[in-house]
Amino acid sequence: MPASSTTSAVSLLSVAITFGPKVGGYTAVKNIDLTAAPGEFIAIVGPTGCGKSTLLNASAGLLKPSHGEVEIFGAPLEGLNSRAGYLFQQDALMPWKTALQNVAVALEPQGVSRREAELKAREWLRRVGLAAFVDRYPHMLSGGQRKRVALAQMLIRNPEILLMDEPFGPLDAQTRQIMGNLLLELWAADRKAVLFVTHDLEEAIALADRVVVMSAGPASHIIGEFPVPLPRPRDIAEVRLEPAFHHIHKEIWASLRTEVQKAYAQGEEASP
Amino acid sequence: MNRLKLILLQVAVGLGFLLLWHVLTAYPILAPTRQTQFFFSTPLDVLARVWKEFASGEIWRHLGITLLETILAFAFGAGGGILFGFLFARRELLAAVFDPYIKAANALPRVVLAPIFALWFGLGIWSKVALGFTLVFFIVFFNVYQGVREVSPVVLANARMLGMNERQLLRHVYWPAALTWMFSSLHTSVGFALVGAVVGEYLGSSAGLGYKIHEAESVFDVTGVFAGMVILSIFVILIDLVVTLVERRLLVWRPAPSTNGQG
Structure with a gap:
């Protein structure tokens, strides 16, 4: 409710x-x-x-x-x-970054240090069930897995x-x-x-x-x-x-x- | 199995060509051998000359100079191309104003500049670097310009929604996108850097592969010309191999590495 x-x-x-x-x-x-x-x-x-x-x-x-x-x-x-966080219909991940980099980079605008951002990104990728895929590039992931990365990328910033x-x-x-x-x-x-x-x-x-x-x-x-x-x-x-x-x-x-x-x-x- | 067959066929074509060349120049079929050998040399003579060049060590100095010119031309051309490609792609007005001039400059056959560069920069390596620069610059420039402008709007919107400022967008989105395009033309641009160096040497210098070929030509030493061409080919193949390795390393995130230039 x-x-x-x-x-x-x-x-x-x-x-x-x-x-x-x-x-x-x-x-x-x-x-x-x-x-x-x-x-x-x-x-x-x-x-x-x-x-x-x-x-x-x-x-x-x-x-x-x-x-x-x-x-x-x-x-x-x-x-x-x-x-706000935005989850797009199309693939919006940066294809030149791994899953981990894609999620971690979302914290950069907030001034989070790289080491801390990567720690948090790992945690979020684990939460969306991609712990084993952190170092994959988007083209190596299935459509569903890419959406999971995008979800983690959106949520790690904790938008309201x-x-x-x-x-x-x-x-x-x-x-x-x-x-x-x-x-x-x-x-x-x-x-x-x-x-x-x-x-x-x-x-x-x-x-x-x-x-x-x-x-x-x-x-x-x-x-x-x-x-x-x-x-x-x-x-x-x-x-x-x-x-x-x-x-x-x-x-x-x-x-x-x-x-x-x-x-x-x-x-x-x-x-x- | 299939691959082996292909390689065998490829080798067969090469050997067939050499054999034809050998037969036509070693025996008086079309014309007396003295005459055919003067115009076409013989494959064995050419190979012997190539071997001699490497064995005597004389060629290394020339190779080194051509390589240095190629690397410098590529470095400056790519650097300039990236800088201006970025600038023009991000500043609409600049691109619009300079558009006709860039097209005109690119349409110019660069060879005609060689004598002027020789006049400005002397007969040393810098006139060759300048010629290679004018060739490489435009290839990289157009690719980077295209790359920056054709960044996926969704990727861009997503990055902006993540809160990235202009500097961060540049670093995480525009720059990698532009580099991708630049690397996709890497074979072409490195090839043109080499063309610039060799043509420059050919038109006026005292060292380098182009100079070697020109020197042989001026005394009707056909064997020397062909030997120079063989060495140049080996050199180009080796450089291309290095480029492929570099490309494979840098574009690891791409589904399938492209193997040709812009065509």
């Missing part, structure tokens, strides 16, 4: 994001109001191309909203969001907000489950606010406290927010078998289905 607190970790206040010219540009998202409390795990689902990642980029400070405000712990966000953009998208179903459980286990240790973007509704329900559904683009907006009252700790594979899970799934799918169909129809007409 989300920690109750007066301040929110992330607030998007009537955010709109337009690419290209102000007039006639492509409006990805519009009228977005979303608040994540500290310690709350929010999953954002929506059809392909609905601007889910755009919201994460705005929360990260990688993208400035054309309209509206992003607030981080009550303060307006300017520049990059230094209190975790932004995840379909992080397990490219992985196979079994690896996704394992990674999901690993994420929940690490998250449970000291709960951060999480914005987790996915197009997989089951994954969203299994992981999150709250599922936010977005409409099809352009000018995508939030069409529903659904609390997930499933007890924790959860096991990704087992929680799917519970009746409550099916109930929630059915409820959310009812609102998501028309949007997915809309996006699909648009894709048939003209793929971007």
